[in-house]
Amino acid sequence: MQTLEGTVVRLHGHHAWIIAGDREYLCPVRGKFKQGKRRERSPVAVGDVVEFEIVQETDQPEGHILTIRERRTELYRAHPRFPRQRQVIAANIDLLVIVCGADQLDEQLLTVDRLLISALSQGLTPIIVVNKCDLAQPEVAGYAHAEVFKTCATSGELAGLKGRFAGRTAVFAGPSGVGKSSLLNALEPGLALKVGEVDRQGEGKHTTTHATMLPLAGGHVIDTPGVRDFPFWNLEPHEISLYYPDWEQPRQQCKFATCTHRHEPQCGVKAAVEAGTLDQGRYQRYLTILREHWNQQEAAGY
Numbered sequence: 411m412q413t414l415e416g417t418v419v420r421l422h423g424h425h426a427w428i429i430a431g432d433r434e435y436l437c438p439v440r441g442k443f444k445q446g447k448r449r450e451r452s453p454v455a456v457g458d459v460v461e462f463e464i465v466q467e468t469d470q471p472e473g474h475i476l477t478i479r480e481r482r483t484e485l486y487r488a489h490p491r492f493p494r495q496r497q498v499i500a501a502n503i504d505l506l507v508i509v510c511g512a513d514q515l516d517e518q519l520l521t522v523d524r525l526l527i528s529a530l531s532q533g534l535t536p537i538i539v540v541n542k543c544d545l546a547q548p549e550v551a552g553y554a555h556a557e558v559f560k561t562c563a564t565s566g567e568l569a570g571l572k573g574r575f576a577g578r579t580a581v582f583a584g585p586s587g588v589g590k591s592s593l594l595n596a597l598e599p600g601l602a603l604k605v606g607e608v609d610r611q612g613e614g615k616h617t618t619t620h621a622t623m624l625p626l627a628g629g630h631v632i633d634t635p636g637v638r639d640f641p642f643w644n645l646e647p648h649e650i651s652l653y654y655p656d657w658e659q660p661r662q663q664c665k666f667a668t669c670t671h672r673h674e675p676q677c678g679v680k681a682a683v684e685a686g687t688l689d690q691g692r693y694q695r696y697l698t699i700l701r702e703h704w705n706q707q708e709a710a711g712y
């Protein structure tokens with residue numbers, strides 16, 4: 411039996427579509443696959459590289475998955491209904507593109523900060539895109555450590571963003587209505603994604619089953635329509651600030667290694683905020699994220 415290596419480009423129910431060469435194979439998805447050296451229960455994710463055997467080579471090619479290759483990265487979140495469980499959204503992602511709207515930046519920075527923590531804690535490179543810059547030209551303070559692009563998707567002003575995708579796989583995230591679909595269409599004419607559609611809320615077990623890998627400016631994007639946020643999984647409250655690379659220096663002045671920079675004495679982060687060297691808004695949003703995470707953990711019974 412001939413075996414091939416391919417990439418999972420779409421999942422739906424108990425089926426995976428796998429591209430190998432210029433052909434697309436339909437493969438049933440069962441519970442168990444050999445993954446790396448271990449054998450464990452692990453569903454396939456869009457972006458996975460798999461080894462499969464050809465079952466049928468007709469105009470409707472079919473295959474059978476043998477092995478999932480070890481993943482370079484995983485985009486995951488706490489499962490919406492079983493928060494102790496990890497839900498993998500996509501595999502082998504390089505970039506998390508965090509999109510927000512210039513006209514609503516103040517309200518959306520909390521989401522931006524949450525997504526930055528998700529990206530950095532999962533080993534993904536974050537890119538911040540402030541879209542709708544035809545409507546407002548806000549200052550974006552406190553993000554010197556991240557790449558920020560100011561764009562206008564409707565007029566095709568992409569400020570060099572297009573050059574960031576060659577050979578990479580990206581996921582776009584951000585509030586509904588900020589122009590994610592419009593940006594994707596501007597970056598890759600031909601995608602013809604629907605604009606103005608409200609993203610479906612990411613609840614229930616079928617949320618990741620519609621993920622699709624699409625071409626994007628010399629690389630790929632994995633479109634995850636049902637997924638709006640990535641609640642942290644397996645993250646201790648004091649670990650959240652480890653994913654504020656801009657706080658590295660002041661954090662070293664904290665008395666306690668597990669400082670949450672809230673009420674602890676001799677806190678370098680609080681001192682830097684008071685001295686005006688750290689952005690006050692970003693610190694206030696950090697406190698909100700910390701509180702939310704605490705509540706989530708409590709609700710999950712930690």
Ligand SMILES: Nc1nc2c(ncn2[C@@H]2O[C@H](COP(=O)(O)OP(=O)(O)O)[C@@H](O)[C@H]2O)c(=O)[nH]1
Nearest residue numbers: 542562563564586587588589590591592605606
């Ligand atoms: N003024 C302005 N409107 C935009 C821009 N980008 C997208 N829009 C509009 O914002 C709305 C939502 O866009 P969409 O791409 O569907 O956002 P998504 O929900 O994030 O995918 C649509 O009406 C778009 O035409 C932009 O750069 N400027």
Ligand SMILES: [Mg+2]
Nearest residue numbers: 590591604607
């Ligand atoms: Mg959209």
Ligand SMILES: [Zn+2]
Nearest residue numbers: 664669671677
């Ligand atoms: Zn501290």
